[in-house]
Amino acid sequence: MNGTAVIRAHCGVSKLVKIEVLEKDERNLRLLIRDADVPYVNALRRIVISEVPSMAIDEVVVLENSSVLQDEIISHRLGLVPLTTDLDTYTLPEECECKSEFGCNLCRVTLMLDAESKEGVKTVYSGSLTSENPSIAPVSERIPIVKLGKEQRLRLEAYARLGKGRNHAKWQPVSMCAYKYYPKIEINAKKCDACGKCVDVCAKKVLTKSENKVQVKDVLECTLCQDCVEACPQQPQAITAGWEQNTFIFSLESSGALPPERIMEEAVKIMDSQLKELESQIKVKKSEED
């Protein structure tokens, strides 16, 4: 992932996008993208949000519900429970060979829920959902679904399928995906008298003062709010907070459905196939004209 190879295909020979991984853990990924432009990183962002598929409950058959919540509300809540996703085994129902309305074991996963309160109030959590395939299960077991009063029962069958965020937000594989310009903060040492006003005003603690000198401590945290520039008593200001053209910080937070690097890889693959599709359509149009 770290490097230039993945992106080479989209940008032609003349333009190579350089990618560096700044931060990565189970849920989060932060990349430094160089030599790209806004349409490119924005297209990537939009594909991550609306085109990379993930699993979510799409249909619920309620067998018994004596709780105070209506079937529809419970179904809606179940739909929003993030599920771990296996993109290598499952296919989108519209692309599945079964062509069946009810789906098959390659495009649908059944989850069961049977909860009852024998006495007192009981909260039913996402952990009560049992899946026919353990690799497709709620990301967290602690998502509340409904509260049951004494002798109330909830029994249902839920069907999960792959889908895309452009059809419903429950299929978004990310809880956040955004980019910003790479900040560039410059302090004019000749004009700066190290009063420290810019250091104090910065909510993100980007600046630091040491040995009567203001220095940049953590440039990546800068949101370009310009508070530091406005706080500077010098005229004109001794500090400028701008950005580097064509360099971006791209961040995404997975809902837990897929590892963040897999989301990024899928997005790049989708962008590649969309561009190829566009190219072939242009060729068709051209040959029609000839």
Ligand SMILES: [Zn+2]
């Ligand atoms: Zn199928």
